[in-house]
Amino acid sequence: xxxxxxxxxGLATAAIFVILEIAAMSMLKRSSPLQDIWINRFSxxxxxxxxxxxxxxxxxxxxxxxxxILAGRNYELFKELQHxxxxxxxxxxxxxxxxxxxxxxxxxxxxxxxxxxxxSRHNYIILDKxxxxxxxxxxxxxxxxxxxxxxxxxxxxxSYGLSLLNERVSVSARVGKEGLVAPLVWDGQGTAHAIxxxxxxxxxxxxxxxxxxxxxxxxxxxxxxxxxxxxxxLIDGAVNVVDVNLFVDFSALRYVIIAENPDRRxxxxxxx
Amino acid sequence: xxNVRFIILYVVFVIAQIVLCNFFGLSxxxxxxxxxxxxLMLPLSWGALYSMLFAFALGFAVDFFSDGMLGITSFALVPxxxxxxxxxxxxxxxxxxxxxxxxxxxxxxxxxxxxxxxxLCSLYFVIFVWxxxxxxxxxxxxxxxxxxxxxxxxxxxxxxxxxxxxx
Numbered sequence: 244x245x246x247x248x249x250x251x252x253g254l255a256t257a258a259i260f261v262i263l264e265i266a267a268m269s270m271l272k273r274s275s276p277l278q279d280i281w282i283n284r285f286s287x288x289x290x291x292x293x294x295x296x297x298x299x300x301x302x303x304x305x306x307x308x309x310x311x312i313l314a315g316r317n318y319e320l321f322k323e324l325q326h327x328x329x330x331x332x333x334x335x336x337x338x339x340x341x342x343x344x345x346x347x348x349x350x351x352x353x354x355x356x357x358x359x360x361x362x363s364r365h366n367y368i369i370l371d372k373x374x375x376x377x378x379x380x381x382x383x384x385x386x387x388x389x390x391x392x393x394x395x396x397x398x399x400x401x402s403y404g405l406s407l408l409n410e411r412v413s414v415s416a417r418v419g420k421e422g423l424v425a426p427l428v429w430d431g432q433g434t435a436h437a438i439x440x441x442x443x444x445x446x447x448x449x450x451x452x453x454x455x456x457x458x459x460x461x462x463x464x465x466x467x468x469x470x471x472x473x474x475x476x477l478i479d480g481a482v483n484v485v486d487v488n489l490f491v492d493f494s495a496l497r498y499v500i501i502a503e504n505p506d507r508r509x510x511x512x513x514x515x
Numbered sequence: 516x517x518n519v520r521f522i523i524l525y526v527v528f529v530i531a532q533i534v535l536c537n538f539f540g541l542s543x544x545x546x547x548x549x550x551x552x553x554x555l556m557l558p559l560s561w562g563a564l565y566s567m568l569f570a571f572a573l574g575f576a577v578d579f580f581s582d583g584m585l586g587i588t589s590f591a592l593v594p595x596x597x598x599x600x601x602x603x604x605x606x607x608x609x610x611x612x613x614x615x616x617x618x619x620x621x622x623x624x625x626x627x628x629x630x631x632x633x634x635l636c637s638l639y640f641v642i643f644v645w646x647x648x649x650x651x652x653x654x655x656x657x658x659x660x661x662x663x664x665x666x667x668x669x670x671x672x673x674x675x676x677x678x679x680x681x682x
Contacts, residue, residue, distance in 0.1 A: 256563045256597070263571045263593045270575075270586030271646065278584060281649035 329355065332498050336387060349464045352376055352501040354384075357401060361434050361493055366408040368392050372501060373400040382503040383463040389490035390414055390469050391499050393462055402501070408434055408493060416469055417457040418448055418485070424457045427469060427487060434493045437470065439485040440478075448475055448485045461507040524679050528553060529573065536581035544656070546643065546664040550577065550588065551635035552672035554595050555602075556618060556679050559611070563597055570596035584647075591642040595635050606631040620677040632672035633665065640664045 272279045333353035354370040372378050374397045384391040384404050392406035405412045408429050416427035416439060423446055425439040442448060452472045458465020473486040504510075528549055535547055554570050561569070574589030603611060606627050607618070620628050640661045648657050 252562075252564075256567075259564055259567055260593060260597050263567055264590060267571065267574070267586040267590035267593065270578075271584055271590060272586075274578075274585040275649075277649050277651065278587075278646065284650070 329498075336498055336500055348504065348506065349383075350377070350503045350505060352378060352503065354378075354402075354499055354501050356497050356499060359406065359493070359496065361406075361408055364410050364431050366406045367395075368404045368406045368499075370394075370402045370404065370499065370501065371400070373398045373402050375399045377503070378402045378501055379503050381462055381507060382501050383467075384499050385464070385467050385502050386491060386496070386499050388468065388492075390456055390463060390467050391491055391493075391496065394501065406493065407437065407489070407491070414463060414469070415457040415460045416454050416487075418452045418454055418472060422452065423448070424459060425485070427454065430484075435489050436473075437487045437489055439472075439487055440482070442475070442483040442485055444477070444481075444483060446483075448472055448483075450474055454487050461504050461510040464502050464504075521679060525553065525556075528675055528679070529576065533577055533580045536577065536583055544660045544663050545667060546640065546660070547668050547671060548636070548639065548643075548664070549668070549672055549675045550574070550592055551595050551639045551668075552632050552675050554592060554599055555631055555635055555672075556676055557596075557599070559600070559603060559614075559616060559618070563600060566596035566599055567593050587643065587646055590646055591639050594642060595639050598638065599635070602631050602634050606634070617680060618676070619680040620673065621681065625673060625677075628676050629669060629673050632676065633669045636665050636668050636672060637661075640668070 268282060272282050336353060352372055354372040354376075356368060357371045358367075358369040360366040360368075368384065368391065370378075370384070378394060378397050380394050380396055382394040384393060384406075390407060392404045392409070392412060394402050394404045396403045407414065407427075410429055410431065413426045413428050415424060417424045418439070423442065425442055427437055427439050430436065430438045439448075439454065450472055454469045454472060456463040456465055456467040456469060468490055470487040470489040473488050475483045475485050478484050532549055532553075539547075550573065553573065554566065557566055557569065570592040571589045574587075574592040575585070577583075577588045578585045603618070607623055611618075618628065618631075644652075644657050644661050644664070652660075
């Protein structure tokens, strides 16, 4: 109780002190122009500091809202930037492909890898382009670095393909520009390795030769690099197989190009 | 009888202060004021509230009857009244303040009264010179003015205290 009384007495003393000082200052303001100017300047400074402080506090508490707005803008800009990046990469890939001298009879559609498997013997690849984008089944999936696989089926917005890391996929390949032609298949021995099979025993395949798509197919465009030869092995005493180190790094694959041959149906009908 | 003598002397010193302000402008750098000690010598039974009200009225009276700026003395003297009991507690001891005993030079000694007067004069002249210069005076001239005023006014204040309450 006594503590409360002391507190109120202190409060009253402080209040009276402030009132008396303000009263003295008011008298001083009226009695001297110099002091009037000085007090005005002083009070303006105090007001400026006070209002500045109040504004700073308001700004501080307004930062949360500003942060949310900025975060939203940041997200929108990030999406826009990603979109442009993807477009740029696709254009770059296309230009590389053009510079690689790909035959103009193929239609090319840039696509992004949505999902891909590399852990089984029948690996797949799903791309973000579908029939709405003009993708047809039996189209090749390539990159400027090499063949990736082929489209198996298409949805409106996505397409499902079999990657080169699938034992069912066989690509007609050529060693060098004018070398022997043989089917290239995956042997299941790692994601960077495939084999050229059915190589006759009398043919010698030097190590380090580039393996390209042969073009003897309605699916893959010719002269797409696939890998380099790494050695020859005798299988069952009858044929050789050539080990090929693949150019495409399937673990880091993201952007690909779908190569579709518009004349494929005509060629297939003629083959029948 | 003692109180009557105290009141008469108190009024005389107030009048002397007014006369001093009006007719004895010694130097631009020297102010002589006994008002801090007049506040110090107020009865200790008066709390800060009454002391401040009295200091305000005293400052107003001095300004009103002298040719100074009205309000400046009140402005400097009210803080002196506010801290008076605190200074008394520090210099003379807390029990002196609590018991409400009167301050006398004879009983408390010149050094303690001089110290209390010095503290109150310092506060008074710092505020007075600060307001009086109104930002037109540099730091060192203002400091010189404050120090000179304290140096001269403190002994005068001790003498006034001795005269006000001789025993």
